[in-house]
Amino acid sequence: MNDAVHSGDNTLNVLLMVLLVAFALASWYFYATPMAGQSGADMATISGSPTPGSGESAIHPSP
Structure with a gap:
């Protein structure tokens, strides 16, 4: 046993x-x-700089 x-x-x-x-x-x-x-798409989205004229004037109006 x-x-x-x-x-x-x-x-x-x-x-x-x-x-x-x-x-x-x-x-x-x-x-x-x-x-x-996942890493390739996310890194490209995060590291990409915004293009000029993509609505920045509406967010930050110039004086």
Whole structure:
């Protein structure tokens, strides 16, 4: 009886370690790899300078 309990504990420990490593790898992959579709479009939108005459006079009237 004791041998069966110990082998079940060992199997559970191995399964827990495998799940923990899989979660760590999935988290690393999610946060470490850049999202190509999102980062390119957002950076172009943020870094792009506004064109002259695009409504700036309506926002800041000249004296």
